[in-house]
Amino acid sequence: MDVKKGRVSSAHGLSDEQKEFQKMAFDFAAHEMSPHMAEWDEKEIFPVETMRKAAQLGFGGIYVQPEVGGSGLSRLDTSVIFEALSTGCVSTTAYISIHNMCNWMIDTFGNTEQREKFCPELCTMDKFASYCLTEPGSGSDAASLLTTAKLEGHHYILNGSKAFISGGGDTDVYIVMCRTGGKGPKGISCVVVEKDTPGLSFGKKEKKVGWNSQPTRAVILEDCHVPVTNRLGQEGQGFNIAMRGLNGGRINIASCSLGAAHACVQLARDHLLVRKQFGEALSNNQFLQFKLAEMATKLVASRLLLREAAVALQESRSDAVSLCSMAKLFVTDECFNICNQALQMHGGYGYLKDYAVQQFVRDIRVHQILEGTNEVMRMIIARSLLSESG
Amino acid sequence: MSRVLVGVKRVIDYAVKIRVKPDHSGVVTDGVKHSMNPFCEIAVEEAVKLKEKKFIKEVVAVSCGPTQVTETIRTALAMGCDRGIHVEVSGKDYEAMGPLQISKIFAALAKKEEASLVILGKQAIDDDCNQTGQMTAALLDWPQGTFASEVTIDGEKVKVVREIDGGLETIKISMPAVLTADLRLNTPRYATLPNIMKAKKKKIANMKPADLGVDEPPTRLAGVKVETVDDLVAKLKANGTI
Numbered sequence: 164m165d166v167k168k169g170r171v172s173s174a175h176g177l178s179d180e181q182k183e184f185q186k187m188a189f190d191f192a193a194h195e196m197s198p199h200m201a202e203w204d205e206k207e208i209f210p211v212e213t214m215r216k217a218a219q220l221g222f223g224g225i226y227v228q229p230e231v232g233g234s235g236l237s238r239l240d241t242s243v244i245f246e247a248l249s250t251g252c253v254s255t256t257a258y259i260s261i262h263n264m265c266n267w268m269i270d271t272f273g274n275t276e277q278r279e280k281f282c283p284e285l286c287t288m289d290k291f292a293s294y295c296l297t298e299p300g301s302g303s304d305a306a307s308l309l310t311t312a313k314l315e316g317h318h319y320i321l322n323g324s325k326a327f328i329s330g331g332g333d334t335d336v337y338i339v340m341c342r343t344g345g346k347g348p349k350g351i352s353c354v355v356v357e358k359d360t361p362g363l364s365f366g367k368k369e370k371k372v373g374w375n376s377q378p379t380r381a382v383i384l385e386d387c388h389v390p391v392t393n394r395l396g397q398e399g400q401g402f403n404i405a406m407r408g409l410n411g412g413r414i415n416i417a418s419c420s421l422g423a424a425h426a427c428v429q430l431a432r433d434h435l436l437v438r439k440q441f442g443e444a445l446s447n448n449q450f451l452q453f454k455l456a457e458m459a460t461k462l463v464a465s466r467l468l469l470r471e472a473a474v475a476l477q478e479s480r481s482d483a484v485s486l487c488s489m490a491k492l493f494v495t496d497e498c499f500n501i502c503n504q505a506l507q508m509h510g511g512y513g514y515l516k517d518y519a520v521q522q523f524v525r526d527i528r529v530h531q532i533l534e535g536t537n538e539v540m541r542m543i544i545a546r547s548l549l550s551e552s553g
Numbered sequence: 554m555s556r557v558l559v560g561v562k563r564v565i566d567y568a569v570k571i572r573v574k575p576d577h578s579g580v581v582t583d584g585v586k587h588s589m590n591p592f593c594e595i596a597v598e599e600a601v602k603l604k605e606k607k608f609i610k611e612v613v614a615v616s617c618g619p620t621q622v623t624e625t626i627r628t629a630l631a632m633g634c635d636r637g638i639h640v641e642v643s644g645k646d647y648e649a650m651g652p653l654q655i656s657k658i659f660a661a662l663a664k665k666e667e668a669s670l671v672i673l674g675k676q677a678i679d680d681d682c683n684q685t686g687q688m689t690a691a692l693l694d695w696p697q698g699t700f701a702s703e704v705t706i707d708g709e710k711v712k713v714v715r716e717i718d719g720g721l722e723t724i725k726i727s728m729p730a731v732l733t734a735d736l737r738l739n740t741p742r743y744a745t746l747p748n749i750m751k752a753k754k755k756k757i758a759n760m761k762p763a764d765l766g767v768d769e770p771p772t773r774l775a776g777v778k779v780e781t782v783d784d785l786v787a788k789l790k791a792n793g794t795i
Contacts, residue, residue: 180749220743221746222746229747234746
């Protein structure tokens, strides 16, 4: 990878094989995504063909088992890949990561029939997936969700609505967390609802500040009959499945922020070398040199924490949940600051849509909010620190 | 029709801003991003496609140079080549190496591996020589299909559509033959994740030019400046050149 003398490379510490994955992902991002990033954002295009091209390379089920069509790679491999793809388009990469998370949930908690039915088509992206947990009345307090699933014969009847669903309305497979039992997390189950099921409808497409290459809609369930055979795992296991999915999802989202920050540091650096004021290049200005140094330092620190969390999750270490939360918190916050600072360094040009830096800023802003707000990350970390057994 | 040799060269990446060394002895290569020569990528793609269409059984990726060129061979393996050969040349020898030495190496390997086709990129983007393919064919006394924008196997012959100054020329040559790939021959594939993992298990053989009976490139002797044409003629007569 790009090993300039003395500079810390994003390839540092990776195995030869991981460097190959990274190189390929960077190439794909540069040639297939980067040239379209602005248009996808402006015209709100969901780039199905490009994502299917990515799926042909193995990006549809990166950490899904090979026997159902996945690539069987590790969480660290996945982080490296999403970081590289993000440099081409954060919004599209983030959707690909959500799709991967859903695919993994079916692969891990589904029975043989469910895995064989859903995973192969998700791996090729013949079908797309959405993760449905959040509701108008339950965001951070996810376990208080109200969507009910009443058992009647061989079906669950679902009633309720989900909010802010990425891909909603344009995807084929909806992983819906719903209440089959009593209050709280233990009453929640996880079911797979397929597109065109009667009783499944969608709200209007939301108008967002970023993430515009993926549609976001409410998912509405009105007496929606879902076969019991579509339930993943046991009744009451749904919240656990949702949270296990999110641990990996948090690594993925943070990886997307990291890729954006990596791209922005390069953009800022190039701009400082070219732009002249007061008779010299901006790169001669000590404040800007120091600022760039701080940005690069925070980038490397972010990357190291994130990759450590990925390894911990892969090895199912006892500190994995804490590390994933720490990584999500630190990386999304720091990388937003890096991208924002890079925009500032561009001066007025940074505010124009002709320049990519503003799209990176807009696209990663939401990473501090979704998949668990950074406030919720602090709750998780604090709980682990203050727990009796600690 | 069993085996194809594909040459892959490790060059400075096309997107890099080239800088000249302070002592003007060459360009800076240390710590600069390198990748597979784009025309070599096209050559690999064509070879892998021929294998997928079952015209050939095995694709062997070959590169000459120091240890780093094995990265380039690995990329070729990840694109679908079956095995690699690394002909090790380093340091001053590597800097002095040019198309003639490379083509001697390829000619020797083509005979050793009993290749039916040698496919190379038409030229490398660092030196733009556009000589290796032609020289290799001459050394082997094989037909050549250079600047290929379309390749079709027809029994024991190859139909090659060549991009030439006047437009397109179609030739039919017998195998074994040397082909050089031009830009429009194909669009190289990305390596897939599964293929990158499979590539890890593929073998790269290591050898030196001497193992193939190829000499080291001769050391360049310093020249002499003369004042007049008469002096030049006298010197050339004296050393037997004319």
